[in-house]
Amino acid sequence: MRKSGVLCVNLIAVAVCLLAAHAAAAQGNYEIQVYGADTVAPKNLMVELHSNFTPEGQKYYIDGVIPTNHQEHETVELTEGINDWSEVGFYIFSSWQDGHGVQWVGDHIRPRVRAPDSWHLPVGLSLSTEIGYQRAVYSPDTWTWEIRPIIDKTVGRWYFAVNPALERTFHGPDVKQGLGFAPGAKLSYDLTPVISAGFEYYADYGRLGAVDSLHNQQQQIFAVTDLNVSPKWEINFGIGIGPTAATDHLIVKGILGRRFDWGKHSPVE
Amino acid sequence: MAAGSLALSRLSSAQTAPGVVLEIAPYTLEASPKHHIRTVAYNGRVPGPLIRMREGQQQSVEIRNKSANPEIVHWHGLFLPSEIDGAMEEGTPMIAPGATTRYTMQPSPAGFRWYHTHTFAGKDLTKAQFGGLHGFLLIEPGSNPAPYDREVFLALHDWNGHFMSSDDGYMNPVYEVSTINGKMLGFGDPIQVKSGERVLLHILNSSPTDVHWISFSGHTLKVIALDGNPVPQPQTVPMLRLAPAERVSAIVEMNNPGQWVLGEVRKHVQVAGMGIVFEYANAGGTPIWNQPEDLVWSYRQFANPAASPSPAITPISLTFDAKFQGHGNEELWLINGLTYPQNSAPDKFPRLQAGQRYRLILHNKSMDDHPIHLHRHTFEVRAVEKGPEISGLLKDVVLVPAGTTVEVEFLANHPGKTLLHCHQQDHMDRGFMMVFDYA
Numbered sequence: 001m002r003k004s005g006v007l008c009v010n011l012i013a014v015a016v017c018l019l020a021a022h023a024a025a026a027q028g029n030y031e032i033q034v035y036g037a038d039t040v041a042p043k044n045l046m047v048e049l050h051s052n053f054t055p056e057g058q059k060y061y062i063d064g065v066i067p068t069n070h071q072e073h074e075t076v077e078l079t080e081g082i083n084d085w086s087e088v089g090f091y092i093f094s095s096w097q098d099g100h101g102v103q104w105v106g107d108h109i110r111p112r113v114r115a116p117d118s119w120h121l122p123v124g125l126s127l128s129t130e131i132g133y134q135r136a137v138y139s140p141d142t143w144t145w146e147i148r149p150i151i152d153k154t155v156g157r158w159y160f161a162v163n164p165a166l167e168r169t170f171h172g173p174d175v176k177q178g179l180g181f182a183p184g185a186k187l188s189y190d191l192t193p194v195i196s197a198g199f200e201y202y203a204d205y206g207r208l209g210a211v212d213s214l215h216n217q218q219q220q221i222f223a224v225t226d227l228n229v230s231p232k233w234e235i236n237f238g239i240g241i242g243p244t245a246a247t248d249h250l251i252v253k254g255i256l257g258r259r260f261d262w263g264k265h266s267p268v269e
Numbered sequence: 270m271a272a273g274s275l276a277l278s279r280l281s282s283a284q285t286a287p288g289v290v291l292e293i294a295p296y297t298l299e300a301s302p303k304h305h306i307r308t309v310a311y312n313g314r315v316p317g318p319l320i321r322m323r324e325g326q327q328q329s330v331e332i333r334n335k336s337a338n339p340e341i342v343h344w345h346g347l348f349l350p351s352e353i354d355g356a357m358e359e360g361t362p363m364i365a366p367g368a369t370t371r372y373t374m375q376p377s378p379a380g381f382r383w384y385h386t387h388t389f390a391g392k393d394l395t396k397a398q399f400g401g402l403h404g405f406l407l408i409e410p411g412s413n414p415a416p417y418d419r420e421v422f423l424a425l426h427d428w429n430g431h432f433m434s435s436d437d438g439y440m441n442p443v444y445e446v447s448t449i450n451g452k453m454l455g456f457g458d459p460i461q462v463k464s465g466e467r468v469l470l471h472i473l474n475s476s477p478t479d480v481h482w483i484s485f486s487g488h489t490l491k492v493i494a495l496d497g498n499p500v501p502q503p504q505t506v507p508m509l510r511l512a513p514a515e516r517v518s519a520i521v522e523m524n525n526p527g528q529w530v531l532g533e534v535r536k537h538v539q540v541a542g543m544g545i546v547f548e549y550a551n552a553g554g555t556p557i558w559n560q561p562e563d564l565v566w567s568y569r570q571f572a573n574p575a576a577s578p579s580p581a582i583t584p585i586s587l588t589f590d591a592k593f594q595g596h597g598n599e600e601l602w603l604i605n606g607l608t609y610p611q612n613s614a615p616d617k618f619p620r621l622q623a624g625q626r627y628r629l630i631l632h633n634k635s636m637d638d639h640p641i642h643l644h645r646h647t648f649e650v651r652a653v654e655k656g657p658e659i660s661g662l663l664k665d666v667v668l669v670p671a672g673t674t675v676e677v678e679f680l681a682n683h684p685g686k687t688l689l690h691c692h693q694q695d696h697m698d699r700g701f702m703m704v705f706d707y708a
Contacts, residue, residue, distance in 0.1 A: 117431070117433065117443075118445070120431060153597075154434075154595075154596055154597030155595075155597050156594065156595040156597050156598045157594070157595030157596070157597070157598070158595070158597065159596070159597070190593070190595045190596055192593065193593045193596075196596075228596070266536070266560070266562065267562060267563050267564065268482070268534050268535050268536070268560075268561060268562065268563065268564050269535055269536065269537065
């Protein structure tokens with residue numbers, strides 16, 4: 001699971017603005033998720049709806065970017081399994097806000113590969129890359145790219161995942177900033193076969209090799225729960241706080257996913 | 270009554286040569302030129318040697334353990350004393366690495382039995398039943414249940430397992446290689462047959478955990494015995510289902526010349542290697558596989574309608590369930606709310622009375638199917654699948670599907686500790702066992 005490239009690019013741009021404006025950060029949270037290493041099975045389509053609301057966020061326009069306070073973001077994510085070790089994801093980002101109505105924000109595409117089971121690695125390992133466009137009123141950097149290693153491990157009731165993502169802007173004010181470092185991590189515990197609870201951490205430290213001051217870094221921590229009601233469904237809820245000035249201070253997130261198996265299966269299988 | 274005796278002392282060379290010698294030692298199985306599996310085997314082969322014994326005739330056995338781990342040999346389906354049946358939980362001594370054990374037995378009942386290791390694997394999916402320690406045992410009957418020209422013994426096995434999360438959220442073993450008689454499809458010698466022959470197939474599922482579905486392209490299978498016991502209603506069927514440790518004996522009329530595949534019906538298992546070629550004399554061409562479209566099997570078709578129940582049956586209700594241990598763990602298995610050995614404490618379970626007939630009511634509340642095996646006894650399946658009670662179906666393993674109840678009866682006529690367990694190795698290892706004792 002992971003936080004979207006849109007968000008991270010926005011965060012970098014806003015952090016730069018903050019240096020000059022001394023204002024709280026503006027940011028766009030479209031997909032807040034730390035990825036697990038597994039990929040969607042071939043001939044399966046995973047349809048997810050990410051719903052994120054910012055009760056307490058940036059209240060002012062910064063450099064033409066619409067403030068995030070009381071923004072409702074709805075992101076549709078479609079992920080198709082290619083084979084046993086790869087998938088392709090596609091995103092449609094949208095935003096709703098008083099005075100702005102429902103707005104299309106942008107689209108991303110995200111291919112991903114993982115280490116096959118036959119490698120017998122002691123951890124789950126995959127590599128995701130994402131490229132896409134978002135409108136300048138929601139993100140000054142319009143074309144962005146991300147590469148995201150994903151490592152996860154389940155031990156008994158505990159689950160751990162880390163996504164040390166790197167980001168790059170291709171078009172926008174931050175195009176000369178180089179790679180940014182925006183890791184995510186998750187630790188959860190199975191309370192029952194159905195209910196898991198834990199924490200997710202998201203950050204954007206700024207440019208690789210020249211990290212921002214803590215004040216200007218993105219730092220968010222979410223208390224989350226996952227409901228494992230069926231292999232066909234993915235359900236995740238969380239509430240997160242951002243303690244630094246450059247972060248939205250309160251966000252509520254939810255993910256509802258449904259897996260569709262469209263392959264033809266013989267009854268004997 | 271169970272008969273046999275145990276001599277645990279080291280052997281002297283002056284002793285009479287035993288009738289059966291099993292040497293347990295490391296072995297590398299070549300399932301195909303690209304699949305070499307380092308395992309442990311009996312007498313340097315997988316499956317181990319076919320052992321034939323005459324029912325009731327005293328037989329001496331010598332077991333040499335040249336492996337690195339303590340071992341034990343379970344004689345599956347025989348009525349043997351607990352001391353030599355081959356389960357540590359019943360009191361059979363383990364054989365230390367480098368040690369040799371010798372004992373005598375009077376094998377019974379007649380039929381297709383087998384022998385195998387009965388040790389603990391845990392998370393090491395190369396040990397115990399995950400490895401190569403299994404072999405065929407035929408206790409020759411006084412008369413054969415059906416005429417045949419020749420016998421063919423086939424063992425189904427799965428190898429190179431590793432734990433993966435399954436749809437039920439638990440960790441279960443999955444396998445990279447599946448074999449018949451230690452070979453992947455296309456890499457063993459074909460079985461040569463002649464047109465007009467009646468071949469008696471003795472098929473054993475020695476897989477550590479998996480049920481297998483077998484069909485024989487171009488041919489049908491007339492099932493005459495299950496778990497080595499003749500069935501009351503022999504039936505001709507298009508395919509067989511064998512849970513772990515189950516056996517099926519079936520007559521095949523070789524009346525369709527050519528080269529044919531006998532193999533797993535599910536494509537992904539056959540691709541992993543579970544198949545073998547039957548080749549008629551002078552047949553050309555390539556082996557043919559006809560893919561079945563459905564999985565078809567029922568225990569009930571081989572049984573008689575139920576006769577009047579015996580008046581003196583003591584019911585024993587056993588409820589199987591799982592205790593969640595996290596999505597990264599296998600579940601813990603419970604019988605009547607307790608795992609082994611807590612469920613076998615004297616205050617938890619009534620002792621069996623010799624001569625009494627018992628009905629085991631097996632409630633499976635879990636999400637998995639379980640092949641339940643009772644040591645040292647044969648039971649009669651009385652209630653299984655949907656429909657009225659049945660009779661005459663004698664077995665030592667019965668598959669209890671998830672969420673169902675199966676009822677079996679047995680006569681407690683072999684005093685001594687008696688193990689009941691799920692024959693899935695990983696379930697056994699996680700507590701799915703209990704020991705009955707006699708008063």
